[in-house]
Amino acid sequence: MHYVTVENLTKAYGIVPLFNNISFHINEGDKIALVARNGVGKSTLLRILSGKETPDSGTVWINKDVTVALFEQDPKFDENKTILENIFHTENPVIKAIKEYEAAVDAAEEAAESGKEDDGQAISDALTKMDDLDAWSFESKVKEIMDKLNIHHLKQNVASLSGGQRKRVALAQTLIDLGFEHQHTLLIMDEPTNHLDVEMIEWLEHYLNGENVTLLLVTHDRYFLDAVSEEIWEMERSELYTYKGDYANYLEKKTARIESELSTIDKAKNTFRKELEWMRKQPKARTTKSKSRQDNFYEVEAQAKKKIEDAQLQLEVKMTRLGGKIAELKKVYKSYGEKVIMKGFEYTFSRGERIGVVGKNGVGKSTFLNILQGIEPADSGKVNIGDTVVFGNFSQQGLEFKEDMRVIEYVKTFAETFPLAKGGSMSASQFLELFLFPGDKQYTYLSSLSGGEKKRLQLLVILFMNPNFLILDEPTNDLDLPTLGVLENFLSEFQGCVLIVSHDRYFMDRLVDHLFVFEGDGEIRDFPGNYTLYREWLKANEKKGKDKWGELGKMKSEGASTNVVAGPQAQTSTSNKQATNNQRKPTYNEKKEFEALEKEMKDLEAEKKKLEDSLGNLPFEEISKASIRIGQIGTLLADKEMRWLELSEVM
Structure with missing residues (x-):
């Protein structure tokens, strides 16, 4: 079934168009990933398809039997209503019955907790309605969505939620609506994996693959992209390019396309020189034949002067000298009330270490980073930082500024010039250009930048201060794929220490030597390998039905200093290893x-x-x-x- 036809679509903000005369089709069952640099109009295109924005010109035809569902980066809610009221916002009879059932159950639980009697009439009425509408199958799907996305306390007002909680509630709302929309639905998702932990992302992959859904999505998560999409569209230089297959195939085909275009331009330049000489020699009065050649000349000229702008973010940093002593944590404890974050944590950092920090949301990863930097105090224990250490903190909070200002003004509040790794220095304006902020963009107000552009500027400011110990808390959120590739290459060559908190499995696999795994209740384990290896290990042990953590936590990846202990865990680790060795010695x-x-x-x-x-x-x-x-x-x-x-x- 044909879902969408777009012809000659154009949209611009200011002089330069985001996209110009692009055309495409979407058919039932298509699963498409849209990739492009930040600020070129990905989100704008999605909003046009969903009817939330209008194009400058061109036509968008959507089959009358197709419903478009949009999941946005910045979800909109009724701030005066609860999570439950926002998720079950439609008047569909089944959703209404489920909403009443959930409310009745919550009321009964509250009554039981407070010692009040409940006659059970509300639950009885809700059960009867659920039976009459045969809503139980969908109710189980709703339960699965809510549980997997860790959405509880449904009576909490959405105005009090954090950014990550709001994204998960919006995702639940979209998926639940999807189950009751018209049979033919085009699901449009803009960065759906932001603020989801890895288990949630993997569940979402399986969920989308199990649903009969037509999908158009924007994502920076390359594993997720490969898992749920079968085709990649790239927006570049106001045009749209289509590639069948996975991300690796896209990179290969894109490289071949650029080489082919460059070859075509070179040939056009040679032809242009010859035709230009002919044009200059021609008399004013031309025959019909020469007029045809003249028209062709202008086409060749346009081709010869075409520029392939494959501008790459350039990361160079003159790292502050890092001494022998870097950072040492000795028997560090941290709790918030009954919630234990760190329990006797010990570790000594070595030069050049790249460590991934993983664990479910809310187990204390960000608190650990803050304690290391001295932003938050530990309850007890010692945190010794070397005199030469300069932290560069890429936090989830993003840019912090007192009032709206222009990009160039903001950068100059940190420094006027930047020292280069190979000697010399450059001005703030020149450094901005390396980060793909051309002259006109440098005088843009911060408030008008896209989410990805703000992240890129935040990264620039951090490197501007010449750190030798980088702490990256979810750095991949909102960054485009080309920028991520450059950042990965830079970090792999960075001579200082790097701590990374990220749910981007591809990013972690490329960079980290080993992992700090936050298991909750103060338990922190050191895993000798990357994230994929860790997930495989977990799945293998789930099948065996036993925990080998103690044994594996003592292993060391080659070249890594992994002297982590966590109070009683050290004893558990030793006893487990001894038990294993007693069973069978290695040959x-x-x-x-x-x-x-x-x-x-x-x-x-x-x-x-x-x-x-x-x-x-x-x-x-x-x-x-x-x-x-x-x-x-x-x-x-x-x-x-x-x-x-x-x-x-x-x-």
Whole structure:
């Protein structure tokens, strides 16, 4: 079934168009990911398709039998109503029955807690209505959505929710509405994974794949993109390009497209020089034949003067010298009332460490980062920071400024010039240009920047202060994919320490050496590997039905200083390991294989990184070979990592 047709769509804010004369079709069952740099109109296009904005010109045709559901980055609620009232906001009889049932159950629970008697009549009436409407199957789906997105306290007013809570409530509202919309629905999602933890993201992947839904989404999460979409659209230079397949295929095809365009431009330049000479020699009176050639000349001229602007964010930083002593935490305790965040945590940081910090929302990851930086005090214990350490804190709070000001004014409040890694310095304006803020954009007010542009500016300001210990709290939210790629490359070469809190699995897999896993109740474990390895380990142990944390938490990834203990955990770790060793000792061959696997995995990861970094510079005929090899390495790594985990249980 044909859902949407868009023809010659144009939209501009000011002189430069966001997109110009773009056309496309969406059919039933399509699953499309839309990618582009920040500020080029992704969200605007989604709002036009949903009818919330109008184009400057062009036509948007949507089948009369199709309902468009939009999940936005900045959800709108009735601030005076509760979570329950906002989620169940439609007048559908089934939703109304579920709403009444949920309210009756909540009232009964409140009565029981306060010691009051409840005759149960409200619940009885609600149950009868649920039965009459056969609403139980959908009610179970509603329960699943609410539980998986960790939405409780339904009588809480939405005005009191945090940004992350608001996003989860909006997502629940969208998914619940989806179940009762018309049979044919186009679901449009703008960054749906922001503020979701990894378990929620993985659940959302399975949910969307299990639903018969036509999908158009914007996301920076590359694993999520590959899991739920089958086609990638890229908005670039006011045009729309289409690529079938996954993200790796998109990168390969885009590189080939740019090379082809550059080749075409080179040929047009050669033709243009010849035709320009002919034009200059022609008399004023021309024949019909020469008039045709003249018209063709202007087409060649336009092609020859076409520019392929593949501007890349450039990150260079003259890192402040980092001394021998970096940071040391000794028996650190932290609690909020009965909620324990850290319980006897100890760790000594080493130069060049890249550590991922993971755990469910609300277990204390941000508190840990604040204690390390001295923003919050610990209840007890010592936090010793080296004299040469300069923290660069990329926080979730974003830009902080007293009043609205222009971009260039904001940057100059920190410094007028910036020292370069290779010597010399540059002005604030020049540094802004490296971060893709051209001259006219530098005089834009901060309030008018897109979410991604604000994040990019926040990153600029942090690097402007020459840190040697970067703390990144959800850095990937709202950043576009090209900027993320540059940031990843920069961090992989950064000589200082890096602590990353992120739910972006792809980002974590590329960068971290090991993980601090916040399990709750003050338990913090050190996992020797990246996030994918950790998730595989968890799933493997869930199947076995036993916890090997103590044993694995004592292992060390090669080159990492992982001396984490957490009070009683150290004893548990030792006893578990002794119990395992009592069951069976590793053979000599197993020890040798275990040692060899660590080296082989390290070599394979280095080869994979080298190939990935070189993809953009390889000739077209070499790209396919490199992509095949990257896939082979991924398979080999998965096999070796699983074998490493098996052997680790008897080491």
